[in-house]
Structure formats: C-alpha cells, structure tokens
Amino acid sequence: MGNCLKVGILGAGNxxxxxxxxxxxxxxxxxxxxxxxxxxxxxxxxEFARKWNIxxxxxxxxxxxxxxxxxxxxxxxxxxxxxxxxxxxxETGIDVYSGMYYRPEVLVEYGKSDAALPMIECEYEHAMGNxxxxxxxxxDAFDTYRNLQGGFIWDFVDQSIYLTAADGTRxxxxxxxxxxxxxxxxxxxxGLLLPxxxxxxxxxxxxxxxxxxxxxxxxxxxGRVLLKNFCLFTDIAEKYELHWSIQRDDAILRxxxxxxxxxxxxxxxxxxxxxxxxxxxxxxxLTESDLRPGSEYFLNLSLCLKEGEKGLPAGYRVAREQxxxxxxxxxxxxxxxxxxxxxSQEGNILRAETETLRVEFDGTLGRITSLQGWDGTQWRxxxxxxxxxxxxxxxASTDNDRAFGAGQNIYIGMWQEKGNYRVQSVETGRQADGxxxxxxxxxxxxxxxxxxxxxxxxFGGGYVGAEVEIVPNYNDDLAFLSVAGMTMQVPQGYEQLTxxxxxxxxxYIDRYRGTTVGKWQTTVTDNFFPYVQTSETGNHVGVRYVAxxxxxxxxxxxxxxxxxxxxxxxxxxxxxxxxxxxxxxNAEANVILRLNAIQLGVGGDDGWTRLVTHEQYxxxxxxxxxxxILGAITSDDDAxxxxxxxxxxxxxx
Numbered sequence: 035m036g037n038c039l040k041v042g043i044l045g046a047g048n049x050x051x052x053x054x055x056x057x058x059x060x061x062x063x064x065x066x067x068x069x070x071x072x073x074x075x076x077x078x079x080x081e082f083a084r085k086w087n088i089x090x091x092x093x094x095x096x097x098x099x100x101x102x103x104x105x106x107x108x109x110x111x112x113x114x115x116x117x118x119x120x121x122x123x124x125e126t127g128i129d130v131y132s133g134m135y136y137r138p139e140v141l142v143e144y145g146k147s148d149a150a151l152p153m154i155e156c157e158y159e160h161a162m163g164n165x166x167x168x169x170x171x172x173x174d175a176f177d178t179y180r181n182l183q184g185g186f187i188w189d190f191v192d193q194s195i196y197l198t199a200a201d202g203t204r205x206x207x208x209x210x211x212x213x214x215x216x217x218x219x220x221x222x223x224x225g226l227l228l229p230x231x232x233x234x235x236x237x238x239x240x241x242x243x244x245x246x247x248x249x250x251x252x253x254x255x256x257g258r259v260l261l262k263n264f265c266l267f268t269d270i271a272e273k274y275e276l277h278w279s280i281q282r283d284d285a286i287l288r289x290x291x292x293x294x295x296x297x298x299x300x301x302x303x304x305x306x307x308x309x310x311x312x313x314x315x316x317x318x319x320l321t322e323s324d325l326r327p328g329s330e331y332f333l334n335l336s337l338c339l340k341e342g343e344k345g346l347p348a349g350y351r352v353a354r355e356q357x358x359x360x361x362x363x364x365x366x367x368x369x370x371x372x373x374x375x376x377x378s379q380e381g382n383i384l385r386a387e388t389e390t391l392r393v394e395f396d397g398t399l400g401r402i403t404s405l406q407g408w409d410g411t412q413w414r415x416x417x418x419x420x421x422x423x424x425x426x427x428x429x430a431s432t433d434n435d436r437a438f439g440a441g442q443n444i445y446i447g448m449w450q451e452k453g454n455y456r457v458q459s460v461e462t463g464r465q466a467d468g469x470x471x472x473x474x475x476x477x478x479x480x481x482x483x484x485x486x487x488x489x490x491x492x493f494g495g496g497y498v499g500a501e502v503e504i505v506p507n508y509n510d511d512l513a514f515l516s517v518a519g520m521t522m523q524v525p526q527g528y529e530q531l532t533x534x535x536x537x538x539x540x541x542y543i544d545r546y547r548g549t550t551v552g553k554w555q556t557t558v559t560d561n562f563f564p565y566v567q568t569s570e571t572g573n574h575v576g577v578r579y580v581a582x583x584x585x586x587x588x589x590x591x592x593x594x595x596x597x598x599x600x601x602x603x604x605x606x607x608x609x610x611x612x613x614x615x616x617x618x619x620n621a622e623a624n625v626i627l628r629l630n631a632i633q634l635g636v637g638g639d640d641g642w643t644r645l646v647t648h649e650q651y652x653x654x655x656x657x658x659x660x661x662x663i664l665g666a667i668t669s670d671d672d673a674x675x676x677x678x679x680x681x682x683x684x685x686x687x
Contacts, residue, residue, distance in 0.1 A: 037064070038060075038061060038064050038065055038066050038067045039065065039066040039067070039105050039106060040066075040067060040069035040070075040103055040104055040105045040106070041053075041057055041066055041067065041068055041069055041070075041104070041105065041106050041107070041108055042069060042070040042071070042072065042098045042101065042104040042106070042107040042108070043068060043070070043071045043072070043088075043107075043108050043110055044071075044072050044095055044098060044107055044108065044109045044110060044111060044119060044123075045072075045073065045109065045110035045111040046071055046073040046075075046078050046079055046081075046082040046110075047110060047111075049110045050071070050082070050108075050110035051082070051085075051086070053068070053108050053110060054068045054071075054082075054085075054086035054088065055086070058086060058087065066106075068086055068087070068088045069088065069089050069090065069103065069104060070088060070089065070090040070091070070092065070098055070101055070103075070104055071083050071086075071088050071090070071091055071092070071098075072091075072092040072093070072094065072095050072097060072098035073091075073092075073093065074093070074094070074095075075093065076091070076093035079091035079092060079093055095119060095122060096122070099122055099123050099125070107123050109123075109132075109133075109134070113134055113135050116133050116134050116135075116136070117133060117136065117140060120132060120133045129151065130151060130152055130153075130154060130183075131144075131149070131151040131152065131153045131154075132153070132154050132155065132156050133153070133155055133156070134155060134156050134157045134158070135155070135157060135158060135160075135639055135640060136155060136158065137639065137648075138168065138171035138172050138174075138175055138639075141153065141155075141172065141175045141176075141179075141182055142175050142178075142179070144179075144181070144182065145175055145178060145179025145181060145182050146179070148181070149181055150181070151181070152181055152182075152183040153181060153182050153183060154183040154184060154185055154186075155184070155185030155186065156185070156186055157185065157186055157187075157188045158172060158185035158186065158187070158639055159172070159185070159187045159188065159638050159639055160188055160224065160434065160638060160639060160640060160641040161187050161188060161189065161190075161224055161225055161226050161234075161236065161638070162220075162221070162223060162224040162433040162434060162641055163220075163223065163432055163433030163434070163565045163566070163567065163569050164235075164236070164432045164433070164434075164540075164563075164565060164569050164570055164571055164636050165236055165432065165433065165434055165636055165637065165638045165641075166187075166226075166236035166239050166240060166545055166636070166638045167434075167542060167544035167545045167635045167636040167637045167638040167647065167648075167651065168544045168545075168635070168637065168638055168639060168648050168651065169236075169239050169240065169243060169545065169638055170239075170243065170547050171648075172185070172243075172639075173243040177248060177262075177264075180307050180308070187226065187240070188224055189224050189225050189226075190225050190226055190227065191225040191226070191227040191228075191229065191231065192206070192222070192223035192224065192225040192227065192228050192229045192566050193222040193223065193224075193225070193229065194206035194207055194208050194220075194222055194223055194229045194566055195207055195229065196229075197211060199617060203617045205615045205616065205617050206223070206228070206229050206566045206615070208220040208221075208222050208223060208566060208567070209221065209222065219438075219567075220433070220566055220567040221438075223433075223565075223566035223567065226240060228564075228566065229566070234563070234565070235539040235540045235563055236539075236545060236638075238539045238548035238549055239545050239546075239547065239548035240548070241548060242354075242547055242548035243547070243548070245352065245353040245354075246263070246264045246265045246352070246353070247261060247262065247263050247264065247265065247270060247274070247337055247352070247353040248261070248262040248264065248309075248353075249261060249262075249335055249353070249355035249357075250262065251357050252313060254316075254318070254333045254357035254358065254359055255318065255359045255360045255361075255362075256318060257315050257316035257317060257318035257333070258313060258314075258315060258316075259313065259314050259316060259333075259335065259355075259357070260311065260312070260313050260314075261297075261299055261311070261312050261313075261314060262309045262310070262311055263299050263300065263301055263302070263309050263310035263311070263312075264302060264309045265301045265302065266301060266302050267301055268301050269298070269299065269300050269301055269310070270297045270298075270299040270310075270312075270337070271294055271295075271297040271298045271299070273339060273340055273341075273343075274297065274337045274338060274339060274340060274352065275291055275292070275294065275297070275337070275338055275340050276291065276292040276296075276297060276314070276335060276336070276337055276338075277289070277290075277291050277292075277335070277336045277337075277338060278290055278291070278292060278316050278333065278334065278335055278336075279333075279334045280318060280319075280320070280331065280332075280333060280334075280359070281331065281332040281333075281334055281552070282324060282326065282329050282330070282331055283326070283329050283330060283534060283553075283578075283674045283678070284534055284552055284553030284674050285674075287320075287324055288319075290317070292314060292316065296312075296314045296315065297312075297314070298312065299311065299312035316333060316335075318333060318359060320359070320361050320362075325361060326675075326678065327678065327679075327682045328678040328679075328681050328682045328685070329678060330358065330551070330578075331358070331359040331360075331361060332356050332357065332358055332359060332550075332551060333356070333357045333358075333359050334354070334355075334356050334550070335354060335355045335356070335357075336351050336353075336354045337351065337352055337353040337354070338350060338351050338352065339352060354550070356550040356551065372467070372468060372469075372493055372494035372495045372683075373388065373389070373468065373494040373495075374464075374468030374494055375387070375388055375464075375468060375469060375470040375492045375493070375494050376388070377462075377464060377470050379462070382396060382397035382398045382460075383395070383396060383397070383403075384397065384462055384472060386470045386472075386492040386498075388492070388493070388494050388495070388496045389408070389496060390407060390408040390496035390665075390666060391405075391406070391407055391408070391492070391496040391497060391498065391665060391666060392404070392405070392406040392407075392413060393405050393406075393490075393492055393498050395460075395472050395474075395490070397457065397460040397474075398457065399420075399455070399457070400455050400457035400460070400474045400476050401422045401423060401424050401455075401474070402417065402422030402423055402490070402498075402522075403419065403420050403422055404417070404419055404420075404422070405417040405422060405498070405590075405664060407496075407588075407590070407665065407666025408496075408666065409586075409588045409666070409668060410668065414588065414666075415525050416524070416525075416589070416590040416664070416666060417522055417523065417524060417525070417590070418522075418523040418524065418525055418624050421522055421523035421624075422522050423488075423500065423520040423521070423522045423629070424455065424520060424521060424522070425452065425455060425478065425484075425486045425504070425520060425521075426517050426519045426520050426521035426628055426630065427449040427452055427481065427484070427504075427515055427516065427517050427518065427519075428446065428449040428450045428452070428516055428517060428607055428608075429446065429516045429517045429570050429607050429633055429634060430568070430569055430570040430571075430607045430608075430610035430611035431443040431446055431447075431569060431570065431611055431613070432569045432570050432636050432637070433565075433567065433569060433641065434636060434637040434638065434640065434641045434646045434647075435569075435570075435637070435646060435647075436613065437640075437641050437642050437643060437644075437646055438641075438642060441641070441642070441643065441644060441645070441646050442634075442644065442645050442646050442647060442652075444644070445511070445512070445513050445514060445516075446516040446634070448511050448512050449481065449512070449515065449516050449517075450608065450611070451480060452478050452480055452481050453478055453479060453480030453481070454478075454479075454480075455476050455477075455478060455486065456476050456477055456478070456479055457474065457475075457476040458475045458476045458477065459473075459474075459475045459476075460472065460473070460474050460475075461473040465491075467687070468494050469491050469492060469493055469494065469687070470491070470492040471489060471490065471491050471492075472489075472490040472492075473487075473488070473489045473490075474487070474488050474489075474490070475487045481506075481507075481512065482506075482507040482508075482509055482512055483507055484504070484505065484506050484507055485503070485504070485505035485507075486502075486503070486504055486505075487502075487503040487505075488500055488501065488502050488503070489501040491684075491687070493680075493683060493684075495679075495680075495683065496665055496666065497663050497664060497665030497680050498663065498664050498665065499595070499661060499662075499663045499680075499684045499687075500520075500661060500662050500663070500664070501595075501659070501661045502519075502520060502631070502658075502659065502660055502661060502662075503657065503658070503659050504518045504519075504631070504657065504658040504659075505656070505657050506518075506654075506656075506657075506658075508654060513652075513654070514634070514652040514653055514654040515632075515634070515653040515654070515658075516633070516634045516653070517607075517628070517630050517632070517633045517634070517653075518630060518631045518632050518633075518653050518658040519598075519599070519628060519629055519630025519631055519632070519633070519660075520628070520629055520630070521626065521627065521628045521629075522627050522629075523622075523624045523625065523626060523627070524582050524589075524590055524602075524624060524625040524627050525624055525625075526623040526624050526625070527584045528558075528582040528583055528584055528589045528590060528625055529557050529558050529559065529582075529584065529625075530555070530557060530581075530582070530583045530584065530585070530589070531555065531556050531557055531558050531561055531580070531581075531582060531602055532553065532554070532555045532580070532581045532583070532673060533553070533554055533574060533577055533578075533579065533580040533581070533600065534551070534552070534553050534554075534577070534578040534579050534673075534674060534677070535551060535554075535574055535575065535576045535577035535578055535579075535580075535597070536549040536550065536551055536574060536575050536576040536577075537549055537550075537552060537554035537574060538552075538554040538556070540561075540563065540571060540572055540573055540574060541573065541574055541575045541576070542573055542575060542633065542635050542636050542651075543575060543599075543632060543633065543634075543635050543651050544635030544636060544637070544638070544647065544648065544651040545635070545636060545638070546575050546576065551576060553673075553674065558582070558602050558603060558604060558625050559604065561601070561602055561603060562603050562604070562605065564616040565616070566615075567613050567614070567615070568610050568612065568613055568614055568615070568616055568618075568619055569610060569611075569613065570607070570610060570636070571601075571603070571610065572601040572602065572603045573599055573600070573601045573633055574599060574600055574601065575597075575599050576597050577594055577597060577598050577599060577600050578593065578594055578597060578677060578681075579591060579592065579593040579594065579673065579674070579677035580592050580600045580602065580627075580629075581667050581673050582602060582625055582627065583667060586669060587667075587668060587669025587670075588666070588667070588668050588669065589666070589667055590627075590664065590665075590666065590667070591664070591665055591666070591667040591673065591676065591677065592627070592629055592662050592663065592664055593662065593663045593665075593677040593680050593681055594629075594660070594661070594662055594663075594681075595660070595661030595662065595663065595681060595684055595685070596660070596661070598629055598630060598631065598660055598662060599628075599629075599630040599631070599632065599633055600627070600628060600629050600630065601626075601627075601628045602625055602626070602627050602628075603625070603626050604621040604622050604623070604624075604625065604626070605619055605620075605621060605622065605626065606622065606626055607626075607628075609622075629662050630660075631658045631659070631660035632653045632658065633653070634647055634651065634652060634653060635647040635648065635651030635652070637651075661684070663677075663680045663681070663684055665680065
C-alpha cells in the first residue's frame with residue numbers, strides 16, 4: 035500500500051460499500067486505500083473485507099480505533115450513532131474529530147469542553163431545494179469556539195439534466211422522469227445552485243456567514259464597531275477598504291470611506307489561532323432634520339477590494355453588515371385630524387367610505403369582500419371581489435419538510451383543509467375620532483376550533499387597519515402551525531412588487547441574516563423561484579410594507595403595524611405543494627397575497643427525520659397577534675412616507 039492514506043471504515047452497510055469502492059479507485063493512484071473495516075459481526079466484517087479487498091476486519095469498533103496503522107476512520111453507521119462512535123475514535127489518538135449532521139447544540143457542547151482535537155463536520159447542512167435554515171446557529175458556534183473547524187454543505191449544485199416537455203418547454207429532469215419505477219425522486223437536486231448554475235436564494239445566507247471578516251456591534255448608534263479578521267495571511271488594511279453609509283428607511287442620508295489607518299487589523303495569529311481584532315469609529319451623526327416620524331435608521335458597512343484580483347474587480351464587496359441605529363432625539367409625530375368615515379348597512383353587509391377608499395364587510399362570511407381605491411379619475415378594485423383577508427394556516431412543503439415521506443409535512447398537511455370559518459359575532463361602531471370599527475370573531479371547527487378574531491378600523495384618511503388575533507388549539511395532529519396569518523387575492527395587472535424589509539432574496543425566520551433591510555423591487559412573476567421540484571417559495575420577513583402596483587403606479591399597499599412576513603405569487607400554497615416540475619404549475623391571473631405574523635422555518639441540517647425545522651422555528655405559541663393596514667397607492671405617493679404616516683396614525687390610536 036506504500037505511502038497511501040490508510041482508511042478504516044466503521045460499519046459494513048451500503049454507504050460503507052460506496053466509500054470502499056471510491057477508496058479502491060484512489061488506491062490505483064496511490065492516494066488512499068481501504069485498509070480496515072469494523073462491524074459488530076465478525077462474519078459481516080470478513081465478508082465486507084473480502085468483497086472490497088480490505089486487509090483487516092474487526093468485530094468491534096474498539097479494535098478499529100486502536101489500530102496504529104489506521105490514518106483516518108470513516109463512520110458509515112446511522113447518524114444517530116455518530117456522536118458516541120466519533121467520541122470513541124478521538125480517545126485513541128486520532129488527530130481530527132469529525133461527524134455528520136450534529137445539531138448546533140452538540141457542537142457548542144464540544145466547543146465548551148475545550149477539547150484539543152479540532153472538530154469538522156463532513157456534512158452539516160442539507161441544501162436541497164428551499165433550505166439552509168438555522169445556518170447562523172452553526173456559524174455562531176464555529177466563530178466562537180476555536181476547536182470547531184467548520185464543515186461541508188451537501189452539496190454545491192443540483193445534479194439534474196435538461197428534458198423537453200411535449201409543448202417544447204425545457205425542464206430539469208430527475209428520478210421517475212425516465213419511466214423507471216425504482217428511483218430517488220428529486221434527491222439528485224441537493225445544491226446551492228440550479229443545474230444551469232443559477233444561484234438559489236439561500237446562497238445569500240451562505241455567503242454572509244462565510245465572510246472572513248466579521249463585524250460586531252459595540253455601540254453602532256455612536257459609530258463604534260469591532261472587526262474580527264479570520265483571514266489566515268491577509269491584514270485588513272493590506273487589501274481592503276471600508277465603505278459606510280447612514281440609512282433612514284430606504285434613503286441614504288450620508289456615506290463615506292473609513293481612514294485606512296483604522297483598518298490596521300492583523301490576520302489570524304499563527305501561534306494562538308485567534309483572529310485579529312480591532313475597533314473602528316464611524317462618524318455617525320443624526321440631526322433633527324434627519325428625523326422622520328416612525329422611521330428607522332441603519333448603519334451599513336461594506337468591506338471591498340482595493341484592487342482587482344483573481345477575476346474579482348476592484349470594489350468587489352467581500353464582507354458586509356447592517357446595524358440598527360437608535361436616535362437620541364424625539365421623532366414623535368402630532369396626530370393629524372382626519373375627516374369622518376361614511377357608514378351604511380344593508381342586512382349583513384356593512385359599507386364604509388372615505389374620499390379615496392371604499393370597503394365592504396360581509397358579516398355572514400366574516401371578512402372584507404370588497405376594497406376599492408380612487409385613482410384620481412375612477413374607483414378601482416384593490417382586492418378581488420369576495421377574496422378579502424381570510425385565515426391562512428397552511429404553507430407548501432419544502433423538500434426538507436417532505437423528508438421522503440417521513441418529515442413534518444405530516445403535520446403541515448393537517449392545516450390544509452381548514453374548512454369553513456364559523457362567524458360567532460360581528461360588532462360595528464363609530465368612534466369619537468370619526469373612524470369606523472368592525473370586530474369579527476369566529477373559529478374553524480375543522481382545525482380543532484382555532485380562533486380567528488379581527489378588529490378592522492377604517493380611517494378617514496383612506497386606509498383600513500386590521501388587528502389580528504389567532505388562537506390555535508394544538509393537539510397531537512396539529513402540533514404546530516405552518517403559517518399564522520391571512521391571505522387575499524389582488525386583481526391581475528398589479529404585477530410590480532415593492533417592499534421595505536429584508537431582501538432582496540426570499541427570507542424565513544431561520545434564514546434572513548444574509549440579507550439587509552432596504553427597499554426592494556421585483557415582479558410577482560419573478561418573486562417565484564423555480565426550484566427543481568416546486569415547493570414553498572417567495573416569502574419575506576421583517577417587512578414594513580409591501581405594494582402591488584400596475585404600470586401606472588396605482589395599486590394596493592399593505593403596511594405592517596410593526597413588522598410582518600409576506601409573499602406575493604401567482605400560485606396558491608396548495609398548487610405549490612403538488613411538488614412537480616415548475617412548468618407543470620397552474621398559474622393564477624390574480625395575485626395571491628399573504629400577510630403573516632409568522633411562517634414555519636425551512637430547516638437545513640436534516641431532510642429525513644420526522645421533525646426537520648428546529649423547535650424554536652416551529653410556530654407553536656398559545657396566541658399570535660399582529661396588524662396590517664390596507665389602502666391605495668398612486669404614482670404620486672412616496673411609498674415609504676405614505677406607509678409611515680399610516681403606521682403613525684394607527685399607533686397613535
């Protein structure tokens with residue numbers, strides 16, 4: 035065997051056989067060889083050794099761990115056994131401790147143990163479809179504990195090939211598309227890139243955490259930021275320059291570049307293995323003229339190349355961060371006087387009207403059935419007739435959810451058939467300030483009597499606020515919500531999509547740190563991402579407002595009273611949940627707009643067990659309360675200013 039790397043294989047199953055086959059190929063090149071195998075059965079170990087031409091066969095894992103000739107041990111047993119088995123290997127003189135799909139809390143435990151052996155996960159994130167949730171938990175641990183080396187994502191690119199449908203549409207094929215009965219469905223599509231190398235949305239999260247220079251908030255409101263340099267050989271000042279900007283909502287108030295002298299921060303210390311650390315001072319100033327009622331303020335930092343290198347141009351951003359700034363001066367607004375709302379009622383139908391908004395409530399259905407805005411010349415529908423806000427508790431499964439039929443889609447699917455909303459009471463009233471209120475209380479018998487209570491307030495300024503309360507009644511079948519929110523339909527033609535919140539990529543509660551808060555624009559069509567097999571897509575968190583407009587700039591705006599999640603697509607959740615090739619989806623002409631308090635996380639370190647998404651990202655609170663405001667927007671309106679005025683008015687009430 036010469037000087038080749040001698041590999042011991044722990045386990046004698048199918049995965050172990052794949053590794054042995056690969057090692058036999060490497061042995062031909064003198065690089066590595068399958069030297070030993072261990073199984074709990076001596077007979078099975080010997081059979082495996084004979085099949086793959088392995089020198090030594092052991093009937094215990096302890097024997098393999100004690101073999102002084104073994105350079106590396108590959109653990110090929112079920113994942114649930116890896117921790118204890120890897121721990122056994124480390125106690126026998128192995129140089130590197132490895133594992134597979136250890137949860138972040140296991141890595142933190144190892145990091146706190148101050149163990150001398152470096153730990154590296156041979157796999158730790160399963161990038162199949164809409165994935166890479168809880169990625170930040172891993173990298174918080176990797177950056178904190180120096181005995182945690184990192185890990186490898188499974189994998190880089192989807193492995194599918196183009197096929198052509200009967201109508202000429204090209205699509206990515208996978209298992210079952212070739213007429214075979216036995217296959218792994220789309221399990222060839224586990225990458226961060228589509229097969230044609232289109233970057234999937236989750237790559238933003240990976241890129242952010244792979245930054246070799248990290249930023250830490252010391253006192254961002256006063257411009258104090260700590261930089262940690264994890265580069266092995268490069269001092270920051272040697273190659274990079276730091277650009278900064280002060281942002282109010284979506285507007286840049288001022289910007290500049292930091293003096294190079296402040297960036298004299300060394301690389302990793304070769305003796306201590308600790309990153310270089312240095313604090314910088316950004317000239318953060320906010321004057322009274324900078325302030326707007328209800329606005330938010332951010333410090334943006336971008337570390338960029340001074341000069342081009344290795345195909346990257348000068349100015350290429352290698353690291354970035356965004357911190358919230360808290361103003362020290364008052365930005366409270368005076369409550370504006372609004373004209374009174376005109377109210378009329380006919381049977382169970384209540385109508386409220388202002389100069390620019392008409393809204394109709396159906397007390398029998400328990401929801402808004404008509405919402406119209408004045409565009410300057412005529413009244414126009416902002417919502418499809420009869421399709422105003424109604425309870426939304428189901429989202430399409432991701433690939434991780436499906437988990438080959440064993441995952442949390444079992445629980446998600448329980449929320450799909452919500453049945454009819456049973457209205458229990460409707461109360462209307464006119465307030466002293468001229469606003470009109472409609473309070474609707476009810477429940478869903480098919481969902482274990484989940485309660486949905488909504489208080490609508492129509493303002494004379496031409497908008498309607500919704501205070502939503504969702505009270506689930508969990509049981510063994512309805513263990514957690516997949517969504518807590520409301521859905522509605524917006525008429526076709528309102529194709530332009532603008533929002534203030536995290537972006538531009540789609541985001542989820544367990545995957546958003548790779549994005550920043552800003553004003554982002556796309557189309558409803560392009561908000562859909564064509565994963566190889568269709569799934570949940572198009573969600574956005576940390577949203578302050580979202581606007582859907584036509585080519586003239588007129589349309590519907592929904593502003594959050596605090597923050598919310600939204601998606602706007604031409605597909606229902608039920609349609610996406612079919613899990614087909616993207617071209618097979620049936621698109622809606624209207625826009626399916628979802629305004630949610632929360633949605634289930636997408637998960638990322640597991641795609642085969644019963645509960646994939648980590649517990650803290652499963653919506654299971656006893657009650658969810660959130661609010662949004664609906665109204666018309668025109669081309670003459672500044673969306674951010676309009677949304678902030680609505681939010682300020684609702685907050686004052």
